[in-house]
Amino acid sequence: MPIYEYQCRECGHDFEILQRLGESAKSLACPQCHRKTLDKQFSTFAGTVAGDGPGAGGNCSPGNMCGPGGFT
Ligand SMILES: [Zn+2]
Structure with missing residues (x-):
């Protein structure tokens, strides 16, 4: 959840609010x-806006562990 x-x-x-799916804010x-007058923070999932998250390096596939440094 x-x-x-x-x-x-x-x-x-x-x-922080525990929000169920389908429940409006x-x-x-x-x-x-x-x-x-609330601003949503997205602290859990979309916290990485810029920097070295998955997608920035382009070397991550679903199911793989993508650690910092990109050790392969
Ligand atoms: Zn207030």
């Missing part, structure tokens, strides 16, 4: 100030 991390734009409070609100 994916855990999403949100940060409130109003008060800067960040928190529209009802989410900041537990601190109860506003709905």
